[in-house]
Amino acid sequence: MRMIRVLLADDEPVILRGLKKLLSWEELGLMIVGEANDGNELKQLIAECQPDLVISDISMPGCSGIDIIRDIHQSKLPIKVIFISAYQEFSYAKQALQYGALDYVVKPVIKSQLEQVLSRAVSQIRQESEGERNKEMLELYEKKDRIVTIEELLDRLTDGDKGTAVVLTNMGVLVVSSYVSICMLEIDEDTELSLRWEERERKLVEFALHNIIKETMDDIRSGFVFRKGERFGILLQHDCLSESAKLAEDLHSKINSYLKLNVSIGIGSAVDDISSADKSYREAVKALGRKYFIGVNRVITHETFRDEGEAQLSTLAELQAELVVTLTSQNEGRVSVMIQQILQSIRMFAGSSKNLAVSSVCNTIMMLEQELLDFGIKVNESNQELYSILESLIDYATFDKVGEEFEKIVDRMYQQLASRMGNKEVAQLSQVKKYIEENYASNITLESMAALVFMNSYYFSSFFKKHTGQNFKHYVTEVRMKHALQLLQQNDLMVYEIAERVGYNNARHFSDMFKKKYGKLPQEYKQSARKQ
Structure with missing residues (x-):
C-alpha cells in the first residue's frame, strides 16, 4: 500500500x-518527505x-x-492540513477550519491525541x-465503446x-440480484463441419x-456476454438458483436449432x-472440461461430477493387475469387461483432466x-512406434475415442x-x-513347479524358457530381488530378516545375489537411499 507523504x-x-x-510514522503508513522552518x-x-498531508x-x-491553507x-x-496551535491562538485555529483544515492540536502535543487525528x-x-482512481478509471472507460469496455472488465x-x-457498479451495469453465475460456451471442434471451416467461415x-x-x-436484461480466448463467457445475475441451468438449456437449444451447430x-x-465471479468461472471451465469424458453438445453443470482423486487410484491398479491375468489366461469373454472397467475407473480418477486421463x-x-x-512377446518393435501411439491418443477430441483405440x-x-x-x-504359465x-518366500524348486502343471522337470524348464525368454531359476531370483528392494525401501528390518522374508536361509x-543385481550390498543400498 502507498505511503502517505507528510510535510x-x-x-x-x-x-x-x-x-x-x-x-512511529512508518507504522501509521506515513512518510515524512520534508521539514520547513517558516x-x-x-x-x-x-x-x-506534493504532499498528501501538512502538519x-x-x-x-x-x-x-x-x-x-488559503492557498491550498x-x-x-x-x-489535508492539521495545525498545531498554542492555546491563545485558538481563534486562528477556528478560522483555519473554515478553510478546510482537517483538525488542530493544542501545544504541548499529546501523543494519543495526535495519533487519533492522524488516524482520521x-x-x-x-x-x-x-475514489479518485475509480473516477479516473471510469472516465477513461467511458471514452471507449461501452460494450467493449464491459467485455474487457x-x-x-x-x-x-x-x-x-x-467499476462495473459505477457504470450501472449490475442489477440488484441474489446470485451471480458464470457460464462458458465453446464450439465442439470434433464435428466434421468445424474441421472444414476456413478462417472467414469461422x-x-x-x-x-x-x-x-x-x-x-x-431479453432477460440481467446478463452479459464476453469473449474469453476462444470461448464465449456469460455473466448472469439472477434470484433463482435454477435460472442459470434453464438459461443455458434454452440457449443451447437455440444454437442447435438455428445454426445447426454443436x-x-x-x-x-x-x-x-x-467479486467472487472468478470462482464461478473456474468451476464453469472445469465443468466444460468434462465434455471430453461425457460427450459433446451438452450443458454441463459443476455439480454433474465430483472428483474421485486418490480413491480411484488403488482401484485402477487392481484392475490393471486383473487385466494382465485375464489376458494371460486367454479369458476372451472377460477381456472386454475388464477394459470397460479400467476406462470407467480412469474417468473417475482423472476428474476433468484430459492429460491425466490420457497418461x-x-x-x-x-x-x-x-x-x-x-x-517373450514384444508388441512394438521400437520406442518410436510406441510414442507414435501415445501421441495419437492425446489428439482425440473425446475420451470415448481414446477408449476405442485402447480396446484395439x-x-x-x-x-x-x-x-x-x-x-x-x-x-499353465499364468x-x-x-x-x-504369492509364494516367493517359500522353497520354490523347478521340480515343484513342474509338478504344479503336471510336467516333468526337463520339459517344464524348456517350456518356461520358451515362453518367457528366461530360465526358471533366474526368474524366481528376479521376483525375490524385486520384493527385497521394496522391503529395504519401506522397512527398518535387518538384512537377515529381509533375506528370510524373500526365501533365503543364508x-x-x-x-551376494542382491549386489549382483543392483551393484550394492543391501546395507549399502539402504544407507545411500537414506542420504537421498
Missing part, C-alpha cells in the same frame, strides 16, 4: 525534532514535494498557517485517493481482478453465435457476491507391454498371446507365475 513545519527546531520522535519555506516545499504550526514567520483551498490541491487523516486520504473480473466489480459462425447469445441476454456449455456455481491409459498400455515381455491395442495383445501359445499353455508371486548368499 512538517514549525519555526522552533525543538518542536520539529519532538514531532519526529513522538510517533511559512515561505513550507509554501515552496508544498510545490516541490504545521499555525503562526510562523513569512506566511502564516492561514495563508498556507484556492488552488484546489488534494492536501489517513482514513480520509485513502478513501478519497481510491468481465474478462478481468473472471481472472480475479476484484476492483473491476466497483469468423462468420462466431459472429452469428455471438448475436444469438447477446439477443438471449438482452456447442458445449459449462455452468459454474451461483455466488452471492460479484493413465498410456501407463496401462506400457504396463501390459512390460508384462507381455515376460512371455489390448485386442492386438490378446491375439499376439493367442498366436504365441495355445490356451492351455497360457493358462498359474506358475501367480504361484511364484543372509550372505542373499547379499
Whole structure:
C-alpha cells in the first residue's frame, strides 16, 4: 500500500525534532518527505514535494498557517492540513477550519491525541485517493465503446481482478440480484463441419453465435456476454438458483436449432457476491472440461461430477493387475469387461483432466507391454512406434475415442498371446507365475513347479524358457530381488530378516545375489537411499 507523504513545519527546531520522535510514522503508513522552518519555506516545499498531508504550526514567520491553507483551498490541491496551535491562538485555529483544515492540536502535543487525528487523516486520504482512481478509471472507460469496455472488465473480473466489480457498479451495469453465475460456451471442434471451416467461415459462425447469445441476454436484461480466448463467457445475475441451468438449456437449444451447430456449455456455481465471479468461472471451465469424458453438445453443470482423486487410484491398479491375468489366461469373454472397467475407473480418477486421463491409459498400455515381455512377446518393435501411439491418443477430441483405440491395442495383445501359445499353455504359465508371486518366500524348486502343471522337470524348464525368454531359476531370483528392494525401501528390518522374508536361509548368499543385481550390498543400498 502507498505511503502517505507528510510535510512538517514549525519555526522552533525543538518542536520539529519532538514531532519526529513522538510517533512511529512508518507504522501509521506515513512518510515524512520534508521539514520547513517558516511559512515561505513550507509554501515552496508544498510545490516541490506534493504532499498528501501538512502538519504545521499555525503562526510562523513569512506566511502564516492561514495563508498556507488559503492557498491550498484556492488552488484546489488534494492536501489535508492539521495545525498545531498554542492555546491563545485558538481563534486562528477556528478560522483555519473554515478553510478546510482537517483538525488542530493544542501545544504541548499529546501523543494519543495526535495519533487519533492522524488516524482520521489517513482514513480520509485513502478513501478519497481510491475514489479518485475509480473516477479516473471510469472516465477513461467511458471514452471507449461501452460494450467493449464491459467485455474487457468481465474478462478481468473472471481472472480475479476484484476492483473491476466497483467499476462495473459505477457504470450501472449490475442489477440488484441474489446470485451471480458464470457460464462458458465453446464450439465442439470434433464435428466434421468445424474441421472444414476456413478462417472467414469461422469468423462468420462466431459472429452469428455471438448475436444469438447477446439477443438471449438482452431479453432477460440481467446478463452479459464476453469473449474469453476462444470461448464465449456469460455473466448472469439472477434470484433463482435454477435460472442459470434453464438459461443455458434454452440457449443451447437455440444454437442447435438455428445454426445447426454443436456447442458445449459449462455452468459454474451461483455466488452471492460479484467479486467472487472468478470462482464461478473456474468451476464453469472445469465443468466444460468434462465434455471430453461425457460427450459433446451438452450443458454441463459443476455439480454433474465430483472428483474421485486418490480413491480411484488403488482401484485402477487392481484392475490393471486383473487385466494382465485375464489376458494371460486367454479369458476372451472377460477381456472386454475388464477394459470397460479400467476406462470407467480412469474417468473417475482423472476428474476433468484430459492429460491425466490420457497418461493413465498410456501407463496401462506400457504396463501390459512390460508384462507381455515376460512371455517373450514384444508388441512394438521400437520406442518410436510406441510414442507414435501415445501421441495419437492425446489428439482425440473425446475420451470415448481414446477408449476405442485402447480396446484395439489390448485386442492386438490378446491375439499376439493367442498366436504365441495355445490356451492351455497360457493358462499353465499364468498359474506358475501367480504361484511364484504369492509364494516367493517359500522353497520354490523347478521340480515343484513342474509338478504344479503336471510336467516333468526337463520339459517344464524348456517350456518356461520358451515362453518367457528366461530360465526358471533366474526368474524366481528376479521376483525375490524385486520384493527385497521394496522391503529395504519401506522397512527398518535387518538384512537377515529381509533375506528370510524373500526365501533365503543364508543372509550372505542373499547379499551376494542382491549386489549382483543392483551393484550394492543391501546395507549399502539402504544407507545411500537414506542420504537421498
